[in-house]
Amino acid sequence: MIDVDELTKEYGDVLAVDHLSFTVPSGQVTGFLGPNGSGKSTTMRLILGLDAATSGTATVDGRPYVAQPMPLRSVGALLDPGAVLPSRRAHHHLLALAAGNGIPQGRVAEVLAEVGLESVGRRRTGTFSLGMRQRLGIAAALLGDPPVLIFDEPLNGLDPEGIVWIRSLMRRMAAEGRTVLMSSHLMSEMELTADHLIVIGRGRLIADTSMAEFIAAHSDRQVVVRSPQVEALRRLLADRAGVRTDDVDGVPGLLVTGLEAAEIGALAAAAGLELHELTPRQPSLEQAFVDMTREAQEYRSDKGSTR
Numbered sequence: 001m002i003d004v005d006e007l008t009k010e011y012g013d014v015l016a017v018d019h020l021s022f023t024v025p026s027g028q029v030t031g032f033l034g035p036n037g038s039g040k041s042t043t044m045r046l047i048l049g050l051d052a053a054t055s056g057t058a059t060v061d062g063r064p065y066v067a068q069p070m071p072l073r074s075v076g077a078l079l080d081p082g083a084v085l086p087s088r089r090a091h092h093h094l095l096a097l098a099a100g101n102g103i104p105q106g107r108v109a110e111v112l113a114e115v116g117l118e119s120v121g122r123r124r125t126g127t128f129s130l131g132m133r134q135r136l137g138i139a140a141a142l143l144g145d146p147p148v149l150i151f152d153e154p155l156n157g158l159d160p161e162g163i164v165w166i167r168s169l170m171r172r173m174a175a176e177g178r179t180v181l182m183s184s185h186l187m188s189e190m191e192l193t194a195d196h197l198i199v200i201g202r203g204r205l206i207a208d209t210s211m212a213e214f215i216a217a218h219s220d221r222q223v224v225v226r227s228p229q230v231e232a233l234r235r236l237l238a239d240r241a242g243v244r245t246d247d248v249d250g251v252p253g254l255l256v257t258g259l260e261a262a263e264i265g266a267l268a269a270a271a272g273l274e275l276h277e278l279t280p281r282q283p284s285l286e287q288a289f290v291d292m293t294r295e296a297q298e299y300r301s302d303k304g305s306t307r
């Protein structure tokens with residue numbers, strides 16, 4: 001279990017993490033979300049003792065990372081896949097990590113196979129693509145068979161097969177009872193992978209909730225409506241509902257909030273307007289996140305406006 005308590009990090013004038021508290025439980029995948037610069041990587045670095053907190057604490061299974069007797073056996077992390085010497089061969093890189101953490105050498109071949117790099121293990125990492133470096137970073141994280149895994153943007157550089165592979169790896173690790181914390185900007189993938197979400201904005205906690213609750217709480221029910229008489233339809237609906245232009249799929253239409261599809265159909269029929277599409281939109285994490293971010297920005301500008 002990861003415990004973050006009133007964690008705060010200042011870089012000069014920048015408050016990167018601001019009295020942040022949350023718990024990441026075991027047995028599920030927890031997604032870590034926030035707009036660019038919201039403090040996700042900083043929080044992960046603080047949990048891993050790579051940076052010192054200004055105040056507050058972060059512990060893994062009750063101890064700070066630096067106090068773990070065999071860190072790689074306690075926590076596996078992928079933060080910066082570029083942080084490998086380019087002249088090092090992949091399996092030498094892993095052997096060195098294993099030796100420093102009391103991990104049997106045989107484990108190196110196992111994790112190389114697990115991440116699909118067994119055939120290139122003898123190659124120098126400088127010749128690796130971004131996706132291959134990412135896989136090597138994941139191999140390093142898995143090396144000590146740790147109960148806690150922390151992944152910062154693990155999907156970067158991965159091809160579609162790699163993305164599906166990460167999803168099943170994360171799900172399997174959680175099903176085995178491990179604690180899995182992962183950040184990603186790929187919302188559709190996050191929606192398929194995570195059970196729980198920690199959402200931050202400007203270093204502060206915005207949401208700590210299940211995926212289903214987050215989507216339900218932050219996305220409005222919307223209906224996509226297309227019509228050859230789109231302007232007349234807009235005028236008809238504007239008094240009764242939220243109406244935005246929506247040119248998803250390249251066909252101009254309206255995105256209507258606050259009316260059911262049947263109500264829109266009835267109104268259009270009564271006004272003699274022709275409809276070409278009337279589709280309730282399934283709420284998604286992507287939509288919820290965009291809506292939430294908009295709310296968070298309003299919250300932030302309220303709080304931040306000193307002029």
Ligand SMILES: Nc1ncnc2c1ncn2[C@@H]1O[C@H](COP(=O)(O)OP(=O)(O)OP(=O)(O)O)[C@@H](O)[C@H]1O
Nearest residue numbers: 011014015016034035036037038039040041042043
């Ligand atoms: N070493 C550092 N020195 C100064 N400022 C830093 C440092 N590391 C991070 N910051 C600042 O802290 C804030 C949070 O950055 P952080 O990288 O943690 O965000 P993030 O949520 O991971 O962003 P992204 O989604 O873009 O990866 C940013 O304003 C960033 O510029």
